[in-house]
Amino acid sequence: MMNEDHVNDIIQRWLDTPEEDLKPENYQQFKDFGSACLTEGDSAQLLKFLQDEKKQGIVKSMGYVLMAPLVNEVVQKEKSLDHCQAAITHLTRTCSPNKLMHSLLELIEDIDPGAISETILTLVPHLQTVLLQLDDNKAACVGLALTALQKQLSRLPVPYTQQQEEADEYGLCRCYNALAVSIKPFIEEMKRKNENCNTTSEDEELRTELLKFCMRSLREPLLEADLNRDRKSSLWLFATEIMVTLPAIQESLSELLFFSTLKKSTQTDNSQSKESRACLAYLLFVQLITIDSFPAVFSPVFVLQCNMEYIDQLLTSKNESYLLKGLALYAKSLESVQDNRLPVSLLELKSFYSVPQNLRHVLTDCPMQHVRESGLQVLQLFINKLDVEAKHKFFRCMLKTSNHAGVESYIVKNTRNQVEFSMKPGNANEWFLGEEFLSLLGLVLYLPQGAETDLLNSMDRIMESLNLLRYILIRDRELRRTTGVWEELCRLKDEYLKMLRVCISISRGYYSAELKALREDQKLKAKEARDAARSTRLVKSITVQHQKVSNMSPQVQHQVLQSALVTFDLMESLIVRIEEITEEKLKIPN
Amino acid sequence: MYAQEDQIQTSSLTKMADEVTREWSDEQLKSDDFPKKDIITFIQDNAAHSFLNEHKLLGNIKNVAKTAKKEQLIIAYNQLFESKKFKGTEPIEDVTEQVKAVKIEVKSKEAPAEVVDEGPPKYTKSVLKKGDKTNFPKKGENVSCWYTGTLEDGTVFDTNVPKTERKKKQTKPLTFKVGLGRVIRGWDEALLTMSKGEIARLEIEPEWAYGRKGLPDSKIPPNAKLIFEVEVVAVD
Numbered sequence: 001m002m003n004e005d006h007v008n009d010i011i012q013r014w015l016d017t018p019e020e021d022l023k024p025e026n027y028q029q030f031k032d033f034g035s036a037c038l039t040e041g042d043s044a045q046l047l048k049f050l051q052d053e054k055k056q057g058i059v060k061s062m063g064y065v066l067m068a069p070l071v072n073e074v075v076q077k078e079k080s081l082d083h084c085q086a087a088i089t090h091l092t093r094t095c096s097p098n099k100l101m102h103s104l105l106e107l108i109e110d111i112d113p114g115a116i117s118e119t120i121l122t123l124v125p126h127l128q129t130v131l132l133q134l135d136d137n138k139a140a141c142v143g144l145a146l147t148a149l150q151k152q153l154s155r156l157p158v159p160y161t162q163q164q165e166e167a168d169e170y171g172l173c174r175c176y177n178a179l180a181v182s183i184k185p186f187i188e189e190m191k192r193k194n195e196n197c198n199t200t201s202e203d204e205e206l207r208t209e210l211l212k213f214c215m216r217s218l219r220e221p222l223l224e225a226d227l228n229r230d231r232k233s234s235l236w237l238f239a240t241e242i243m244v245t246l247p248a249i250q251e252s253l254s255e256l257l258f259f260s261t262l263k264k265s266t267q268t269d270n271s272q273s274k275e276s277r278a279c280l281a282y283l284l285f286v287q288l289i290t291i292d293s294f295p296a297v298f299s300p301v302f303v304l305q306c307n308m309e310y311i312d313q314l315l316t317s318k319n320e321s322y323l324l325k326g327l328a329l330y331a332k333s334l335e336s337v338q339d340n341r342l343p344v345s346l347l348e349l350k351s352f353y354s355v356p357q358n359l360r361h362v363l364t365d366c367p368m369q370h371v372r373e374s375g376l377q378v379l380q381l382f383i384n385k386l387d388v389e390a391k392h393k394f395f396r397c398m399l400k401t402s403n404h405a406g407v408e409s410y411i412v413k414n415t416r417n418q419v420e421f422s423m424k425p426g427n428a429n430e431w432f433l434g435e436e437f438l439s440l441l442g443l444v445l446y447l448p449q450g451a452e453t454d455l456l457n458s459m460d461r462i463m464e465s466l467n468l469l470r471y472i473l474i475r476d477r478e479l480r481r482t483t484g485v486w487e488e489l490c491r492l493k494d495e496y497l498k499m500l501r502v503c504i505s506i507s508r509g510y511y512s513a514e515l516k517a518l519r520e521d522q523k524l525k526a527k528e529a530r531d532a533a534r535s536t537r538l539v540k541s542i543t544v545q546h547q548k549v550s551n552m553s554p555q556v557q558h559q560v561l562q563s564a565l566v567t568f569d570l571m572e573s574l575i576v577r578i579e580e581i582t583e584e585k586l587k588i589p590n
Numbered sequence: 591m592y593a594q595e596d597q598i599q600t601s602s603l604t605k606m607a608d609e610v611t612r613e614w615s616d617e618q619l620k621s622d623d624f625p626k627k628d629i630i631t632f633i634q635d636n637a638a639h640s641f642l643n644e645h646k647l648l649g650n651i652k653n654v655a656k657t658a659k660k661e662q663l664i665i666a667y668n669q670l671f672e673s674k675k676f677k678g679t680e681p682i683e684d685v686t687e688q689v690k691a692v693k694i695e696v697k698s699k700e701a702p703a704e705v706v707d708e709g710p711p712k713y714t715k716s717v718l719k720k721g722d723k724t725n726f727p728k729k730g731e732n733v734s735c736w737y738t739g740t741l742e743d744g745t746v747f748d749t750n751v752p753k754t755e756r757k758k759k760q761t762k763p764l765t766f767k768v769g770l771g772r773v774i775r776g777w778d779e780a781l782l783t784m785s786k787g788e789i790a791r792l793e794i795e796p797e798w799a800y801g802r803k804g805l806p807d808s809k810i811p812p813n814a815k816l817i818f819e820v821e822v823v824a825v826d
Contacts, residue, residue: 194760195756195757195760197759197760250760250762252762254764258772285807288807291807291808292808292809294808295748295750295764296739296747296748296805296808296809296810297737297739297748297764297773297774297777298772298773298774299771299772299773299774299775300800300803300805301771302771302772302773335803336800336803336805337803338801338802338803
């Protein structure tokens with residue numbers, strides 16, 4: 001607690017010292033003085049001091065050190081908000097912008113993690129004032145400020161549901177919108193300079209910083225947000241701001257989306273940059289933000305081709321928001337392409353291989369059902385757009401690589417549909433009806449583990465394969481036309497069915513034994529229970545037949561084993577039916 | 591390029607209708623040994639463009655052979671002599687169409703074609719202002735242009751022309767590599783025929799634009815014919 005005379009002495013000393021002679025101790029003293037005033041609730045007095053005409057020399061040289069304490073005071077929302085705000089405003093108009101900038105950047109760096117959004121919301125308007133006053137290093141400072149602010153904001157969780165967004169508990173939405181507002185004067189200035197063809201290298205630097213801000217924002221928070229054009233939420237509005245800013249700073253969306261990947265410069269190719277552009281593609285093509293000013297001359301196949309890079313990036317993520325956006329972009333890009341249009345040469349492109357593989361992983365591994373369902377729809381849409389040869393190649397690829405009965409059965413079902421389609425007049429093709437079909441059929445009628453195939457695990461796939469076989473045999477006329485094809489087909493069929501019968505017999509034997517053992521064990525347990533109930537003696541031991549230790553209750557185990565046996569019956573009956581048809585066809589002359 | 595064009599024009603104009611004689615009899619044609627391709631070649635060489643179009647005999651011989659039955663070809667052969675719709679019996683506008691068709695066919699032979707020749711070009715071009723006639727873009731080269739796209743009813747669905755002349759100085763025209771399928775086919779085909787400075791009006795059929803699907807998000811309905819006014823600013 002300093003007495004007034006002592007304080008006045010110090011103040012007088014400051015007043016008498018020219019700026020260049022002021023030492024760090026002086027600055028620290030001044031800062032302490034200010035902080036003390038605030039802690040003691042004397043913000044009014046501090047404001048008076050700062051606004052005092054006679055003290056302007058000190059304020060001008062040393063005032064900036066008070067920014068931190070003043071801002072923190074405002075953030076803590078303790079009494080005297082107005083005085084502090086007025087004090088800050090005065091400082092931003094009086095002190096050197098460069099020094100102020102320095103202290104503000106330090107402030108951002110040292111933000112209290114519990115008060116990130118409050119501090120940023122307090123700071124941003126004043127930051128803007130300071131930045132607008134800078135001369136030659138404005139662009140660099142804008143860049144530093146935006147980077148620092150976004151770094152702090154990335155520590156806040158992005159709201160994902162409508163309720164979360166409306167509540168905006170952590171203030172993230174408010175902050176981003178405040179940032180968007182704060183950069184507007186810089187954009188306007190750039191627009192004016194462009195119009196007058198008056199741009200300098202400093203302007204170019206500013207443009208770059210603003211672009212970086214937009215790209216960072218696309219990735220964080222927008223890629224994680226749930227954006228929906230029917231619900232123009234806070235983050236939707238922020239997204240729109242970004243989309244509008246880009247053309248305002250002369251950044252063409254078509255250049256960004258389509259032509260930077262083709263240029264393949266190292267700067268634009270890293271995964272973060274791809275994620276930003278993926279979000280951009282999503283906002284444009286799926287959410288239709290600023291689509292009306294996007295050129296309507298590109299071919300849908302080209303748009304798909306470019307977007308595949310972004311879809312690939314998004315589908316490699318495990319984040320639900322990224323996945324849903326990737327799937328939506330994929331679906332949207334496919335919808336503009338006419339059916340049966342995509343040529344086989346496209347499948348040679350890396351992204352056209354990678355995306356379906358990633359999609360497959362989503363279908364088999366993603367724990368979220370709605371994502372898997374969405375994924376399956378998109379897979380079918382993709383298949384529908386491939387031309388006949390491409391479908392053939394794709395089916396073969398998936399059968400070879402998926403190692404998953406569910407996916408394989410889906411492909412086999414599609415194969416059957418294609419065979420049916422090809423049999424219609426005018427649709428004949430070698431890929432599903434001629435010699436080429438055999439290479440695909442060979443992969444369908446194939447049991448990779450031979451006699452040890454787990455029939456239950458592969459049930460879906462096997463049933464679909466048998467259905468396909470049955471269909472081909474009934475509608476055999478088309479396939480019989482090409483010489484050699486039918487013979488080879490029958491050979492494949494015979495080998496497959498032979499192997500399948502072996503598998504069924506082995507499996508049936510095993511499961512029957514298991515079921516019998518289970519029943520025996522149940523009988524034994526029941527008998528022992530009755531005996532125990534009758535006698536007072538404790539049962540010493542329960543003999544247990546050899547069984548795999550299972551967590552399932554005996555009733556459930558029983559059900560499982562029974563249904564397994566039923567499955568084998570089903571498969572066998574289909575095989576029998578196939579053989580019946582074969583017999584019938586042999587009787588009919590060609 | 592223009593020299594070639596003139597050559598083709600003159601030759602088809604000077605070919606007289608009664609120079610074409612019937613070489614084969616029906617029995618010869620029907621014979622299993624007589625290849626379809628020979629009939630097709632003959633008809634393509636001698637029939638008028640409209641005749642070929644009518645009988646679906648335009649385009650790559652291999653493809654025509656795949657889709658046309660021998661009986662149909664024999665009928666067409668006979669029809670040709672009956673109707674006398676030989677080359678050189680058509681007015682000049684149709685000849686220009688033939689020239690375009692020939693040019694397109696030549697191009698597709700050069701590049702390994704993914705797209706099968708389907709017949710006459712599905713766009714028309716009227717030159718509003720001539721270009722320098724020397725700087726034509728080649729396939730794969732960059733082309734920059736200003737354009738305005740309208741629907742048949744006059745609705746402007748897209749343009750990159752800024753509202754004021756002053757803004758035009760600070761705006762960049764649309765730039766892309768032509769002939770690679772990056773833009774709608776009508777554009778790819780048309781721009782290859784335009785030289786630097788040329789302004790043309792293109793009317794593109796839906797098959798070479800956005801087809802049955804259209805581009806609803808950009809206000810292009812299904813099966814829309816598109817009209818573009820295009821100015822070629824720069825070639826590579």
